[in-house]
Amino acid sequence: MLRNYFKIAFRTLWKNRLFTGINLLGLSLGLASVGVLILFVQRGITFDTFHENTDQIYLVQTETRDGRYNQTVHPILGQLVKTYPEIEDGTHFQGWYDLWIGYKGKDAQGDTKFVDPGFLSIFTFKLKYGNPQTALKDRQSIVISQQISESLFGNKNPVGETVSVNDTLNFKVTGVLEKIPENSSLQFDVLAPIAFLEADKSFANNADWYNTFSNVYLKLRKDADVAKFQKQMPAFAKAHFGTADADRGVHIAPLKEYIHTENPGFKWMIYGAILIAGFILLIISINLLNLNTSIAFTRAKEVAVRKVTGSTLKQILFQFWTESGIVLIASLLLSIVFAVTYLVPEFNEFRQGRMQLVLSWERDYVTLVVLAGVISLIAVIAGTYPALYLNKLDLRDTIKGKLSNKAGGRGWTRSTLIVVQFVIAFALAIGAITVRKQVSFMRQAKPGYEHSNVVVVSTDLQFKNEKAARSQFKSILDGLNQDSRVQSFVTSSVVPTKYWGNYNMYLPEKETSKEVRFRHLGSGARYAETYGIQIVEGREFSDEIDKDGKNNPVIINESAMKALGWKTAVGKRLRQKNNTEVYTVVGVMKDFHYQELKDKIEPLLHWYGGPAGINNYLSIRLHDIGQAKKVLSAVEAKMKQIPARKPFSAFYASDALSSQYNHMDGIWKMVNFVSLLSIIIAFAGVFGLITLAANQRTKEVGIRKVLGSGVWEIVYLLSKDFLLLVVIAVIIGSPLAYLFEKNYLQTFEYHISIDWYIYGLVGLFALLLTMLTVGFQSINAALTNPVKSLRSE
Structure with a gap:
């Protein structure tokens, strides 16, 4: 009997090979995408859980009025271990x-x-x-x-x-x-x-009870009361932090919270992956169910004959399950090939080195089990629904072919499922366009500095003899001073798009209540000139005026001046919260975007880094960017004469500005792929359904043509229902897409506005695509010789 199930299944699938092919296409693409997303979700929800003692491992966080972050002070570990018996062991995890x-x-x-x-x-x-x-x-x-x-x-x-x-x-x-x-x-x-x-002296000088740059982890004893331990932290902080840090607290967090504190958007990526996987499963399930149900009506006589000859409901169900199972297993095999050869490499490129998906059959059995379970469920549903419906039909009507009214009763279900498919496809298409427009906006927006004629040389090449390297590097700078192609240059620890997350609290010299959190770092003279940053008040650093470091000159940006409540800043003095050294403001820079437009411009302070010399970067502004290769070649030739461990490297400031949004391109590619996938599956399903509808109404079309109906009347007859469903889907999908677009754009400090015409264009495109899809088969049916149509069974 089992052999007969498979024999009949293969015959049926081959007879309906167009629909079998559509199902294979949709399922293989969909299952591959779902599999990769499940892998990502599995990696995400099991982040840091592979350690044998995960439940005992905690990290020490710093708690401030602005929230928590994962770094703390270096000496805290020794003091905690000495003070609290709940701690079994502890370790720093320190980069320097x-x-x-x-x-x-x-x-x-x-x-x-x-x-x-x-x-x-x-x-x-x-x-x-x-x-x-x-x-x-x-x-x-x-x-x-x-x-x-x-x-x-x-x-x-x-x-x-x-x-x-x-x-x-x-x-x-x-x-x-x-x-x-x-x-x-x-x-x-x-x-x-x-x-x-x-x-190391430079490390020891910073490893105090103020600077929070250390990652500290604790292993608590198995019987430790974590809640009780946490309640002791306020007293601990008060005892060891200075009076200047009275608002700083200590929080003991489970290891699994590290990634979510460091990257608050990570959990939303996981939720998004789950949501998208759910959408794809819904689309492919709808497609399979619609096609299987529609094809089932062509098999009504077959089911009736089976029942007359003694077949039970169980046997009919097994026949339909076998057919669905064969399609799904074949789709699974194709999806694995597609995922391994294309989707996983593309996904890893989109992640740009962060949590890459490396397949391991031993470790990823959970994904296979989940996929197997999903496939089994889909196969059962896709086979059960049409089998149960056909089994309920009256045998006499079925054998006589009187099914039109009976079949029509289920049309609303199919229509509802088609609308759901198109709503998802429409919303995802709007999402893909929104992401793309936002990325384009950020890339094309004026960052507040001139980047077009600037090339940047990486100068931190780990020179083997620093003293000799400084002398040789000075000759390179002297050469740039004499080069007529060079407009300006500066050496600095950072350049726009590559600013460190280095912060400290600053306050006016004689005030104690006005504290402002500054991002601070060193830069050389002519930084503003080289990058075309406008100085709105005062001046920028000068090697002649500031070379002795007198008064500790600093330059701040407009956001810093506003945060301090100043209307003018030049000549005013600041000090850091952790020491009494005083800094004098000599200039104010116009706000510029030194990081992505996703974030608000923060208060920024540059201190004078001293005369030009070896630093992390050498930025060169040219009169003509066309001369960049020649200038860089000359610099490279001289730098190669200095023994170093790292090779020479350089980049264009414009490229750095654009490349900082590459991760956004990855998000767009993912949403775009899912949108395209949903559209392909949806329209492939519609193509199959219109083909089936045309075949089922062959005799009707022939009679209408004999009675005088034209080609376009026949096309309209067969197409109108599908076009109406697309219009309904656009109407329902528009507010859903708007909610997504609004919430997504609000995550950016600087973003595009919502363009309503996009909804109309996407809706129009969906209608045109539907017309092409259904129109092809409708015209083909309308042009069929009515003599052949009237001979149809």
Whole structure:
């Protein structure tokens, strides 16, 4: 009997191969997309949960009146461990600089984190080589990634080998890391003992009870009362923070909160992925159900004959389930190929290195189980609904072919499902257009500085002899001073689009109540000139006037002046909250967008970084950007004469401005793909339904033509219902799309306005596409010879 089910199923699917093909297309594309989205959701909801003691791991957050953030002061860990018995162990996870590791003439550098000895006991990061319990106990021990290990040592086990660190110290390799999971908030290539960093004077000078730049993690005892522990934190903060930090608190948060505090939009990405996956499943299910139900009416006599010959409802259901199951299994296989070869690589490109999807059949069995469950459910529904309906039909009417009135009773269900499909497709299309227009707006908006004629050279090349490099670099700057193609240049620690998240509280010299949070950093003379930033009051830095650093000159922006409540700023003095050193404002910059337009321009302060010299960046403004390659070639030739570990690199300021929105392009591509997918599936379904409708009304069309109906009357007869459904979908979808567009745009400080004509254009496009889809089959039916039509069964 089972063989007969499959034999009949294959015959039926081949007989209706157009509809089988449409189902395969929609299901394979849809299931591939749903599978990738489920993978992303799985990675997201299991973020940082792979550690064996996840429930015991907490991070120390700083709590302020503006909210919480994940960094805290460096000395807090030792004090917490000493004070509270609830803490079993703790560790810093501190970045400061990346170590250069050398071995027999080879150099390698990776993302370096300085940690305490218990780090690998608290967190479950597996080692390919080495003992995690002892790997970091020695002050001059080092744990490296597998990639760095292979670049220095090849395929051999390097544990026990001695390497040079920054050319001055010898460290022993004590471990090699296995690949770190993509959904880990802690990512690194090198681990070194925190004791080594604490001996660095520049670090020690900042590692106080004021500067919050440390990531600190605690492992609490299994029986610890976390709520009780948290209640002790206000008293702890009051006892250890100075009077200037009376408003600063300490919060103990579960490890899983790290990603959501660091990136508040992450949970919305997960919700969005779930919503989109749900939409796609709904669309493909509707399509399959509509086509299967419509085709079922052509099989009414078959079901009636089965019943007359003794078939039970169970046997009829098994026949329909078998057919649906074959289509869905074939679709699943096609979807896996499509996902692995195209969707996953595209998704990873869209993520731009953040939480990449790396497929692992062993780890991703959950996704396969979910997909299998979804497919089984769809197969059961798609097979059950038409089978149950046909089973209820009167045998006499069915055998006589009297089904028109009976079949029509279910038309409202099919119409409702078609409208739902088109509403989703319409809303997603509006969403894709909105995202694209917003990205274009941000790329084309004037950022408040001139970027078109500026090239930027990266000068932090890790020179092997800093003293000699400074002397040689000065000759490069002298050459630029003499170059007639160069209008201006500046060396600085940052450039627009690459500003650090470096903040401090500032207040007027003689006031204690007016505190303003500034983003602050150093820049050189002619920064404003090089980037065309308008100085609205005072002047910018000058190597002649400010070279002695007298009065600690600073330049602020308009937002800073407004936040301080000043109408004029030049000559006024500021101090940081954590020290008594006084800074004198010598100029005010017009507000400019030094970061994405998504965020509001914050109060900004530049301090004088000293005369031009080696810094992170050398920005060069040219009279003619066409001369950029020649100027850069000359600079590159001179910089290559300075021994360095990193290669020469440069970029155009315009490219940097545009590229900061590349992640938005990724969002647009995802929404655009889903929109296109939903449109393809929806219209493929409509094409199948109009084809079926035309076939079912073949004799009616022939009679109408014999009685004098023209081609366009026949086309109108067959098309009007579908066109009406699209109009209804546009009417229903417009307010839904508007709500999405409004809420999405409100996440941007600077955004486009809502253009109502877009709704009309998308609706018109949907109508035209529907007319083309249904019109093709309608015209084909209308042009059929009525003699052939009247001979139709």
